[in-house]
Amino acid sequence: MELDIQVIQQDGSNYWLSDLGIQVEKFSPPAPTFTRTYTSVGKYNVASSETHTSERKIPLVFDVKTIDSVDQELMRLKLFDLFRGYEDFYVVSSVIPSIRWPVHADDGFNVDPYEASPIMTEDVTVNLVVTSGFGETINTTNNMKDDIPLGFDIPFTCLPPYRFTNQSDVKVFVGGSIPLLADGKTATLTFHGDVASQLSITNKTTGQVFQLNQSLKKSQTLILYGMVPVVDGVNVYSKGNHAYLDYVKGINELQIAGATNYDLEFDTRYYV
Structure with a gap:
C-alpha cells in the first residue's frame, strides 16, 4: 500500500x-x-x-x-x-x-x-x-461495533460498544498506550435510572468508588466525565463523595448499586 x-x-x-x-x-x-525529574536524597539515593x-x-x-x-x-x-x-x-x-x-x-x-x-x-x-x-x-467505543480498529487487542469477550441495562456487574476494555485518568484523558459514563437516595458506581479493578447522594429519575441524565458529575447539565459535585473513576489499560470491572430500571453507557477513545 x-x-x-x-x-x-x-x-x-x-x-x-x-x-x-x-x-x-x-x-x-x-x-x-x-520525562521525570530527579532529586538527590542523602548521600547515595535519588x-x-x-x-x-x-x-x-x-x-x-x-x-x-x-x-x-x-x-x-x-x-x-x-x-x-x-x-x-x-x-x-x-x-x-x-x-x-x-x-x-x-x-x-x-x-x-x-x-x-x-x-x-x-x-x-x-x-x-x-x-x-x-x-x-x-x-x-477516530471513532469512540460507541461507534466501533462495525469497525473495530486494528492493533488494540480488544478481547472477543469484551467488544464495544459498552451499553448495559440493569446489569450490576459489567466489564469495559481500555485499549491503547495509556490508562484513562479522571484528570487527563478520560471516559464518559452516562447513566439513566431510578435512584431512591444514593447511587454507587465502583471500578473494582482500581478500587475507586463514586457515590451520588441524591435521588434520580429515569428521565434524568447523569454524566460523569473526569472529576465532575453533572445531572441534566447541572454540576452536582457537592452531592457526591468527591471521588472519581480512573480506568486501567485492559479490562475494568464496574459495579452499579442503589439503582433500578437503569442504563449505563461507557464511551471513550483509545490513545496511542
Whole structure:
C-alpha cells in the first residue's frame, strides 16, 4: 500500500496529499516521550518525580510534483496554508486510517526545486507536534461495533460498544498506550435510572468508588466525565463523595448499586 496522508482542518476542509500531487516519503510517529525529574536524597539515593508526557514530534517528509514553475510557486503557497503553525489540525495515515493525530506545524519549512526543476521539489520536511501528546481513534467505543480498529487487542469477550441495562456487574476494555485518568484523558459514563437516595458506581479493578447522594429519575441524565458529575447539565459535585473513576489499560470491572430500571453507557477513545 502506498503511503498517503489526509489533512483535516478545523473548518472541515480535508485533503489527501496524493490528490494535490504530493508524494509522501515518510510518516513515522515516534513512541511517546515521558520525562521525570530527579532529586538527590542523602548521600547515595535519588528520588524521581511522577512521570509526565513531554513534546512529541512527527517528521512528515514528502516531495511535490508540479507542471511548471508557476504551478510550483502556487503549490508552495498551498503548503504554507495547509501546514499551519497557528492552529491545530488532524492528520490521518492511509496505512492505519482508524487513528488521527491532533497536530500543528512546528518551525518553518522550505519548498525548494530539485536541481532547479520546475516539476519536482527536493524532499520537504514538516515537523508536526502532537498537540495533546497522543494520537487517538477516530471513532469512540460507541461507534466501533462495525469497525473495530486494528492493533488494540480488544478481547472477543469484551467488544464495544459498552451499553448495559440493569446489569450490576459489567466489564469495559481500555485499549491503547495509556490508562484513562479522571484528570487527563478520560471516559464518559452516562447513566439513566431510578435512584431512591444514593447511587454507587465502583471500578473494582482500581478500587475507586463514586457515590451520588441524591435521588434520580429515569428521565434524568447523569454524566460523569473526569472529576465532575453533572445531572441534566447541572454540576452536582457537592452531592457526591468527591471521588472519581480512573480506568486501567485492559479490562475494568464496574459495579452499579442503589439503582433500578437503569442504563449505563461507557464511551471513550483509545490513545496511542
